[in-house]
Amino acid sequence: MPRRRVDHRSFERASSAYRRADWNRSASTHGARYPLRQPTRKRVVRRLVRSLPIVAILLFAWKIGATFLQSREQRMWFACEKVFEERQVDRIEAIEEFRASYPESAHATDAAYYYAALGHDAKGCAIVDEAWQVTLARGTPERKLEAAMSLGECATKAGDVGAAVEYYGQALELNLPTPQTVEAVYRAGTLSEQQGDVTNAIAYYRAVWDLPATRKQRIDVARGLTRIQLGALSANPPRHVVRRNETLWSIANQAGVPVRELLRANLNLADPNVVPVGAALNIPIRDISLVVSIPDRMLYLLHENAVVCPFPVVVGADDTPTPQGDLSVVSKEFARARLIGMADSVIGGPAELGVGWFGLSRVGYGIHGGSTEEELLEGSTHGAVQLVDSAIESLGDFVTPGTPVAIVAEAPEIEWKALPVDLR
Structure with a gap:
């Protein structure tokens, strides 16, 4: 069978006509042999840019609609969070209004903490104290620790040091080895020391030693213990009342300390060779x-x-x-x-x-x-x-x-x- 001759000139003319054709028409206009040209990258980008205003309008409409669909409680709570995050103390009444309007809300406890953290007054303490009872019943240990810190700060600002010590001391019962726990226990010890409650102060300071405290915190605690224990001891050292026929040397032998140390502990003696009967001598501590x-x-x-x-x-x-x-x-x-x-x-x-x-x-x-x-x-x-x-x-x-x-x-x-x- 003879081969079919191909007219190359006709083929070139057809190709040229196809390239000049209107690309918006269907493929059948130019024949199925030549498919439509695929869109270039520039055309894709151009179409995306043209669609951006439409997307922006749709997003804006969705946000407006979502805002209207939100409940009043949600809108007020979002306002409370903004007040707390930006520390807007002058707008603290927004938090109080939320708590008064929705006392049974799931965010009522958080609102109380926010109020206490910003207000630090007696009213804030009363509000947080109510929330504390709820936290004890259903709060997580982390939330209880946060509540204890808020209550302690609030009570300190209000001048109720005893309540502040009690709230800070609650951190010990949570068994959370965190820096916040260390800070709470240290504050409890410091406030106890300020109150003159030496026993509790020493107990809190010693408790910090078993927690993952920083070097700075350990230094502060060590000085607190030294200040309390050695300070009281220096103010009231062991004493010996001199009896008849006793000398400085016999008292030193009886106490088991060198005479030089006994003299150093009693610099007020006018004449070491003559110790008056009835005088109270400071005795260096043994062991x-x-x-x-x-x-x-x-x-x-x-x-x-x-x-x-x-x-x-x-x-x-x-x-x-x-x-x-x-x-x-x-x-x-x-x-x-x-x-x-x-x-x-x-x-x-x-x-x-x-x-x-x-x-x-x-x-x-x-x-x-x-x-x-x-x-x-x-x-x-x-x-x-x-x-x-x-x-x-x-x-x-x-x-x-x-x-x-x-x-x-x-x-x-x-x-x-x-x-x-x-x-x-």
Whole structure:
């Protein structure tokens, strides 16, 4: 069968005519052999741009319709949230209006918290106290903690310190190891101390020690414990009333303390060789020991192997570590002139020894003052144990040559001295 001849010129003319044709017509106009041209990227973008105003109008209409469909309760609650988020104290009445209009609403408790957080007055406390009862019945532990903080802040602003301590103390019962719990318990201890409730203050401060507190919080708690316990002890130290035929040396032997320490504890004596009968002498406390915890960066003052209070310290760096082991105090110096002369003999010296120095049985190492607040947070030494000057002065009333010092590389288990603390 002969092959069919193809007229190339006719084919080219048909192709050219197709390209010049009106593309809006159907494919049948030009024949099925040549399909319609596909839309280009520019055409797609152009069509999308043209449709944007229509989409915007539809979205706006949907939002307007949704707003009208919302209930009055929802609109008022959204307004309350805006007032709280933007801290608009001058519009706090919107929150109060919502609670008055919808007391059974699911947001009524949150509205009470918002009011208390912004208002901090007696009325806010009363509102939140009502919400607290609801929270105790059906609230989550996190919500209860938030409520306790709100109530505590509200009671503090209103001047009801006793109620604030009670509310902050509720955080301990929730067993939530969070920074907010630590802050609540610390506030309870601080307010208890301000009230003069020493027992509760010590209990709250000690509770912080079992929580994941920050370094700054532990420093504050340690100072609170020191302020309460050692302050009361210094104001009322153990005493001995001098009887007939007693001398300073016989009293020192009876108490089991060096005569030098007995003299230092009684600087008001006019003549150490003549002790008047009936005089009350301060007796240095026995059974004192120290534990330095390197990971905690704390020095613990112990009496009869129970912790009385901690002191924040600065310890050696990684390349100049503090020596570990069972050591003891071999010297004690508070004279400024002697301290200046000793500075060069300290490991890593010359060093600023502050107001006092306890030399350890490891030559060149000791416990001394001169630390700053910044060093307590992140500082390091050349191997010595460093405290602030006020702490070294407080320890000076209890530490004597021969006092045991244990420096440990692991955090010790804390066994607190039984309350009330009495070292006599």
